[in-house]
Amino acid sequence: MAPCMQMPFTYGAYRDMLRALKTQGYAFCGYEDWRDVEKSVILRHDIDFDTAAALEMAELEVREGVKSTYFALLRTGFYNPFERNCTEHLRRIVGLGHDVGLHFDETQYDEGENMPAAIEREAAALSGILEVPVRCVSMHRPSNVALEADWDVPGIVNSYSKELFHSFEYVSDSHRHWRKPVLDLIRSNECSHLHILTHPFWYGEIEASLKESLDRFSKRARAERVTFLDSNFTNLDEALDPACVMVSRVTLLQGARLRTDRLVLRSLRLDDAPDMFEYTSEPEVSQFLNWHPHRETEEAKSWIASKLARAEVDDLLLGMELRESSKLIGTVRAYHFDAVTSSCEISYALNPLYQGCGYMGEALRCLVDTCFEAVGVKRVVACIDCENAASVHVACRLGMERVSGGDFFTSIKGEERLQHTYSLKRRLQ
Structure with a gap:
């Protein structure tokens, strides 16, 4: 045969x-x-x-x-x-x-x-x-x-x-x-x-070898054990490595679905590519970011595949899906989780057709609350281009404030651009 x-x-x-x-x-x-x-x-x-x-x-x-x-x-x-x-x-x-x-x-x-x-x-x-x-x-x-x-x-x-x-x-x-x-x-x-x-x-969105599948499962199993301990011990991060505890919390969120009144925040899928291309092809979406507008759907698909293949343990990238139609309209991301400073950074992108409807504020509020409550960070920051008025508006509506002394320059498409840092601290109950 x-x-x-x-x-x-x-x-x-x-x-x-x-x-x-x-x-x-x-x-x-x-x-x-x-x-x-x-x-x-x-x-x-x-x-x-x-x-x-x-x-x-x-x-x-x-x-x-x-x-x-x-x-x-x-x-x-x-x-x-x-x-x-x-x-x-x-x-x-x-x-x-x-x-x-x-x-x-x-x-x-x-x-x-x-x-x-x-x-x-x-x-x-x-x-x-x-x-x-x-x-x-x-x-x-x-x-x-x-x-x-x-x-x-x-x-x-x-x-x-x-x-x-x-x-x-x-x-x-x-x-x-x-x-x-x-x-x-x-x-x-x-x-x-x-x-x-x-x-x-x-099975997965992208193919993994037997070794890769088992390795991923073993890491997730460890994260589950740590979070079980976390739920049974007060201040576990004082007994174990704080970074290990924080990474374990983030790891278990990577496959989660977070729901708001109008949205589902969930992992990206390859079949999101057509919806993503609808907005990543628009110049205004990538104007202040380090990538150029996509010219075809396959570029959006390749971008998703690259993120799925190189998923970091301290990176929570979620698609914004409309509950009513299951359409992807944007992404939110929490990353650079730091146990020493008890902080993380957020970023976001939205299809211009859905701006002005409160979707991004709704998604970010859910994401930030999750970072505060489930991960345990005490501060969330966003680094925003000085001319990106729309993103600044979203950050301020979320309650973020510009950090004094938080300005810095970074290279965007070969040009040095001024960035402002915005911060939101967790309010203790």
Whole structure:
């Protein structure tokens, strides 16, 4: 057999796969409604490491009009479905219209235990968390014994049942490697029923190697541990390195979604490029910045890709998305977090079509409050060109004041430009 051509592990490639399935006439089914469908696909996602990554993929699928099934582990060292954030992630996946089933790990039990009974107990517990019935189970790294046993659990479909394996062509990206050419199978029209397993953990806006993915996960896991300590110890930054504590707080915000009355502040995506180009192509937006107007959408896409590829641990760059239309209208950024001075710097850019509506003030107030409350900085600064009246107006409306002695020169497009420093101090309650 010829070597399997690997589909990239990116959201864009996954989106293309979904569209290929639609083009070829596949109906997206669950584990209970495929039998009467002439040409069906079951999309299965095993949540082995990270519920936040699963939610990201679930939201992508909703934007594509697709329903799938996510399987959550109840007993694992990587996440806790009973923990508040994990519970929220799983419930939001259900709220988006997807199914959530049990990912069962037989190695958590002694040999000889009644596995169907254990599955029933875990499914009941997961159902209690989700507040909806759990009607399907997948096995986590199943043994030959588990596969041969074909465990039958009343009211719960086993995704490894002999019926499903005999009826479907099974394709998996386990260990970040497609063992069959999934896109070729889809486009061949030779398979009337496809069962596609993916692991959301491996996917991102830009492709990361296995090493890069695991390294990123390890760093985030460390940040989570530090923030758990942070929530249980007063003045943790007096016991641990203050910079480590601050960076951990920022790291956990990098994948967060901050909501205001009219906006969602969230990580940038490559498919934001057309919306971003709408304003980065305008000369007035980059007039006081060190880059020239974009001439084509691909430049905006490349800029986003570069930021995603080189994300710094002390850099919080968020897109401003209109809640009503999901359109990107600008960005806000908090960076240069400094534990010694307990400060950070902010910057911002807005589509001129949306100026004068209070959007930037709304976004910056949310960002600044997050820096004060969640990160713990005591001062936020902004460095603004002396002729940038619009940005000065926004800063002053936010409550920032010009810093005496804070003027300096910097090179902008080869010209030395005078910058004023504005500052906002946190008000103690």
